[in-house]
Amino acid sequence: METDRQLDTDIVVAGGGLAGATLALALARAIPSLRITVVEAxxxxxxxxxxxxxxxxxxRSTALAWGSRLIFEELGLWGALARHATPIRHIHVSDRGRFGATRLNAAEHNQDALGYVVDNRWLGLSLMSALQTCDQVTWRAPAHVQGVSNVAGGVSVQVAEGDTARELRAQCVVIADGGRSGLREQLGFRVDTSRYGQQALIANVSTACSHEFTAYERFTDAGPMALLPHGGSDRPGYDSALVWTLADEALEQILAASDDERCQRLQQRFGWRLGRFTRIGQCHHYPLTLTTVDEVVRPGIVLIGNAAHTLHPVAGQGFNLALRGIMALVEQLQQARAQGENLGSLQALRAYQENHRQDWQNTVRFSDSLIQVFGLDFPAMKVARDAGLVGLDLLPGAKRWFARSAMGLGGRRPRFDTPLKESADD
Incomplete structure (x- = not known):
């Protein structure tokens, strides 16, 4: 077996987006002696x-659950993120045109917020600023991983940087290159994909009435939509981040319409809880799928983030699930390092997968079931949905379960041998 001295690095992270950068920071905090190489396109x-x-x-923005705030606090990053994080203090879930509704309030759970909305760029910049203080993290960018093969003691990672190709030998490679992971496909991981037959339209909108730090989950006969408070934490504002589920034909009509017409169409679907929609910003869209990989580990290889799973965005669970998975992986690698075990050993990686599996399965079921149940449009189901939403609002036990799921507190909290919080906020 090769020794560490014969390796170019300990871990290669293929992909330096939000998931890959968070993993690199968490590894650097948890195992200061570890050498980490991030390959970013x-x-x-x-x-x-x-x-x-x-x-x-x-x-563009990301919804961070309360549990994700706790993770970023552990990484010493929350102090920076909080400067431009909009709190979600209330969540209102309703079925458009029906009487059923459920309301969650942070104060009922003795918290300042149920979650937060943070611009992706601010999240990325804050991660990069923290990583600049981590001497053990090396970046290769622009570059991409062309292939991975197993060798004695770990993996051989073929990296292309412009016209230059090089080999990096490491104990383990973590694939974090997103939901359309070419590396995942190249390595032959079995991917299960369910298509919802709809598109997600993402945009920022303004309304005549203040959101009062409320996130709205609105289920309609044409599909679910979400409005998340956006634009700062110092005072209630009038801007929200929109996730609007649309059929292909309806999306084409929206994209071809003027901004005023888009606001009118949105008004028809959402209603008047926030008054008139006065502005809609640049629109992005993508097809909606549920993508999962049942076996995310092999000797020396592990998938994280969207490379391992992509969920429907309306429930806001995808990145929060990825964060919990990242921390579970870091915990397992920290234990393996302490025991002198190879970080890419199948035993260590399978232990991570099993520790994270229940959280992964529960979150996928929670997210998918919301879409499936509210997608059924026959009368008996509508009545059952109304009863369910009212029940959630009235029954303390059910409401507590729903709140914990929304706050990202349903999964197992990793426990580390040494504190991760270091100097990023100092």
Whole structure:
């Protein structure tokens, strides 16, 4: 078996997006002696500093559950993220045109917020700023992983940087290159995909009435939609992040319409809880699928983030599930390192998979069942949905379960041998 001295690095992270960068930071915090190489397809920006950040109306954002805040606190990153995080203090779930509704309030759970909305760019800049203090993390960008093969003591990772090809030998490679992972396909991981037959339209919108830090989950006969409070934490605002589920034909009509017409169509679907929709920003869209990989580990190889699973966005569970998986992986690798075990050993990686499996399965079921149940349009199901929403609102036990799921507290909390919180907030 090869020794560490014969390796170029300990772990290669294929993909430096939000999942890959968070993993690199967590590994650097948990195992300071570890050598980590991140291979990222896009070049690092010359102005990739938090001081250069300017909030944009059209910025894409991510919903972070309360449990994800706890993770970022553990990584020493929450102090930075909180500067531009909009709290979700209330969640309102309803069935459009029906009487059933469920309301969650952070104060009922003795918390400041149920979750937060953070611009992706701010999240990325904050991660990069923290990683710049981690000498054990090396970036290769722009570059991409062309292939992975098993060798004695670990894996051989073929990396292309421009016209230059090189081999990196490591104990383990973590694939974090997104939901359309070419590397996952190349390596032959079995992917299960269910198509919802709809598209998600993502945009920021403004309304005449303040959102009062409320997130709305609205189920309609044409599909679910979500409005998340956006635009700052200092005062209630009038901007929200929209996730709108549309059939293909309806999406084409929306994209061809003027901004005023888009606001009118949105008004018809959402209603008047926030008054008139006064503005809609740049629209992005993508097809909706539930994608899972049942076996996410092999000797020396593990999938994380969207490479391992993609969920329907309306429930807001995807990145939060990825974060919990990342921390479970870090915990397992920390234990393996302490025991002198190879980080890419199948025993260690399978232990991670089993520790994370129940959280993964429960979150997938929770997210998918919301879409399936509210997608059924016959009268008996409508009555049952109304009864269920009212029951959730009235029964403390059911409401507590639903709140914990929404707050990302249903999974197992990793426990580390050493504190992870270091100097990122100091």
């Amino acid at each position: 896009f070049p690092l920006s010359a102005d990739a500093g938090t001081e250069s950040y300017q909030p944009s109306y059209d910025a």
